[in-house]
Amino acid sequence: MKTGKGPIALSDEARDRVPEQLHARYVATIVERLREVGTLDLAAADLPIRVVDRPIDDFRTDPSLDLARYVRDVLVDRATYLDERSFRLDFTESDFNLDDYILHGDAAEDDRPIVRLAGREGSMTVRSDGFRAAPYLALRDCCALSQLVEYAMRIRSGAVDPRSLPLFQLECCLSDRFEQDWNRVAEAVRHRR
Numbered sequence: 001m002k003t004g005k006g007p008i009a010l011s012d013e014a015r016d017r018v019p020e021q022l023h024a025r026y027v028a029t030i031v032e033r034l035r036e037v038g039t040l041d042l043a044a045a046d047l048p049i050r051v052v053d054r055p056i057d058d059f060r061t062d063p064s065l066d067l068a069r070y071v072r073d074v075l076v077d078r079a080t081y082l083d084e085r086s087f088r089l090d091f092t093e094s095d096f097n098l099d100d101y102i103l104h105g106d107a108a109e110d111d112r113p114i115v116r117l118a119g120r121e122g123s124m125t126v127r128s129d130g131f132r133a134a135p136y137l138a139l140r141d142c143c144a145l146s147q148l149v150e151y152a153m154r155i156r157s158g159a160v161d162p163r164s165l166p167l168f169q170l171e172c173c174l175s176d177r178f179e180q181d182w183n184r185v186a187e188a189v190r191h192r193r
Contacts, residue, residue: 018186019139023131025181026142027087030149031128034081040152044162046114047076047148048096049141051124055134070134073098075116079149086127089137089145093120143178 034040054070074091081087096114124135126142137145154160 017189018182020131021185021189022139022181023142024128025185026139026146027085027126027128029146030079030126031081031084031087033149033153034079034087035084036153037081037156039078039080040149040156041078042148042152043075043077045076045148045152047144048073048094048098048114049076049091049145050074050098050138051091051122051135052138053135056132056136072122074122075114076145076148077121079145082125085129086125088123089126090121090123092116093122140178143181147177 051072051074052067052070053072054065059065059067072093073096075094075096077090077092079087079089094114094116126137127133130136131139151160155162
């Protein structure tokens with residue numbers, strides 16, 4: 001459940017280290033699980049994530065850049081182990097728009113399902129040290145993907161009934177794991193100064 005705890009104040013230098021460390025942790029979690037199984041089919045979850053097709057530092061150096069021109073909102077299809085520091089993420093572009101969802105709450109009030117767009121499949125390599133290079137996953141989405149991989153591993157082991165997928169989706173929406181992770185890493189970075 002949401003704790004309501006706000007972000008920890010950090011210097012600019014420390015604030016830059018937090019997302020890099022979080023990204024590396026999320027990727028390491030995913031890689032560790034994928035090493036056990038090779039590939040996980042994750043399509044049934046219909047997890048929408050954002051792929052950004054421009055290096056993150058470009059947005060810092062040129063504030064006039066419009067992020068919306070460089071993003072794709074996609075649905076996760078599968079994740080495949082590549083090596084100890086990376087995995088391949090396969091996805092399909094969708095009619096889902098994360099900006100509409102964030103700005104207007106659940107924009108799908110008519111209960112329309114999210115649609116995968118035919119012929120719009122793609123893939124990317126996600127590396128633990130590749131947070132700043134394009135394409136990259138939005139950090140909050142990297143957290144959600146790591147949660148989905150963990151959940152899929154629990155299903156695979158028999159610890160969770162595969163029919164409970166809607167519960168995962170609800171848990172993920174209500175979870176404040178990303179904020180907790182951010183604050184935990186920020187606190188550690190702050191104390192290392």
